[in-house]
Amino acid sequence: MSNESHISLPTELVALLRDARRIAVLTGAGVSAESGIPTFRDALTGYWSKFRPEELATPEAFAADPAKVARWYDERRRLCLACEPNAGHRALAAMQRHARAGGRRFELITQNIDRLHQAAGGDDVIELHGTLLAWRCTACGESCEERGPAFETYPPACVACGQARRPSVVWFGEVLPAEALQRAAEAAMACDVFLSIGTSGVVYPAAGLIDAALAGGARVVEINVEPTANSARYDFSIQGPAGVVLPMLAREMGVESEV
Numbered sequence: 159m160s161n162e163s164h165i166s167l168p169t170e171l172v173a174l175l176r177d178a179r180r181i182a183v184l185t186g187a188g189v190s191a192e193s194g195i196p197t198f199r200d201a202l203t204g205y206w207s208k209f210r211p212e213e214l215a216t217p218e219a220f221a222a223d224p225a226k227v228a229r230w231y232d233e234r235r236r237l238c239l240a241c242e243p244n245a246g247h248r249a250l251a252a253m254q255r256h257a258r259a260g261g262r263r264f265e266l267i268t269q270n271i272d273r274l275h276q277a278a279g280g281d282d283v284i285e286l287h288g289t290l291l292a293w294r295c296t297a298c299g300e301s302c303e304e305r306g307p308a309f310e311t312y313p314p315a316c317v318a319c320g321q322a323r324r325p326s327v328v329w330f331g332e333v334l335p336a337e338a339l340q341r342a343a344e345a346a347m348a349c350d351v352f353l354s355i356g357t358s359g360v361v362y363p364a365a366g367l368i369d370a371a372l373a374g375g376a377r378v379v380e381i382n383v384e385p386t387a388n389s390a391r392y393d394f395s396i397q398g399p400a401g402v403v404l405p406m407l408a409r410e411m412g413v414e415s416e417v
């Protein structure tokens with residue numbers, strides 16, 4: 159794991175962020191990695207190096223074996239509840255507060271379903287892939303937040319009608335929540351600076367937000383521990399852990415953050 163001494167932040171980047179009237183941030187699993195939540199595609203530790211997404215993260219998988227799928231997501235739900243936001247989540251929340259206090263816009267868009275941005279104080283977070291902390295009924299649609307211990311049955315039953323409940327996440331082959339997607343696209347299109355943090359950038363439509371940002375004339379910035387397939391498209395590609403780079407950036411920007 160690198161520390162600050164290996165990372166240098168271009169002064170042009172700091173100035174760009176300091177002066178931006180509107181910043182849009184897209185985060186992925188890498189932002190929560192330092193909180194102890196596995197990513198998906200990291201070779202040794204990623205979920206998709208151990209499990210097949212088509213057996214767990216599709217409507218067909220749930221229809222074929224609801225108990226198995228619900229149990230796997232419930233284990234992930236409890237892991238998320240046991241994890242704390244890290245310095246990267248806190249720095250982003252502080253940057254958002256700082257921007258808003260200065261009358262500027264700062265939209266936080268995430269593919270993560272762990273709610274750690276919100277736990278760190280992030281406000282009005284746009285959740286593109288839903289959340290693991292809400293489970294909704296497959297029959298009547300009743301949804302409730304679940305912060306308790308493991309479910310007693312898999313899949314858990316709806317309190318209103320007794321039918322099976324599922325996590326309120328987006329599975330492969332499903333459409334994203336329309337309002338979240340529209341807000342994310344608009345933020346990307348209208349921002350001055352677009353930051354992509356801790357995402358491999360291969361899952362659409364989230365991966366297409368950089369195109370909207372570029373079409374809208376934004377400068378684009380990537381923060382990742384390693385180069386991604388898209389690194390060449392970014393004006394700035396900063397290599398380092400989000401939990402180290404983001405507090406550095408916040409500090410350089412003059413943002414007060416308790417990291």
Ligand code: OAD
Nearest residue numbers: 186187188191197198199269356357358361382383399400
């Ligand atoms: P991935 O696992 O595809 O990518 C995580 C990225 O984070 C990689 O590029 C890593 O190099 C980087 N990374 C790891 N640790 C980091 C750290 N400490 N700081 C910064 N970067 C770090 O995860 P996502 O891009 O989020 O969707 O995946 C997108 C979607 O694919 C997920 O939302 C999920 C998944 O399948 C669904 O389940 C629908």
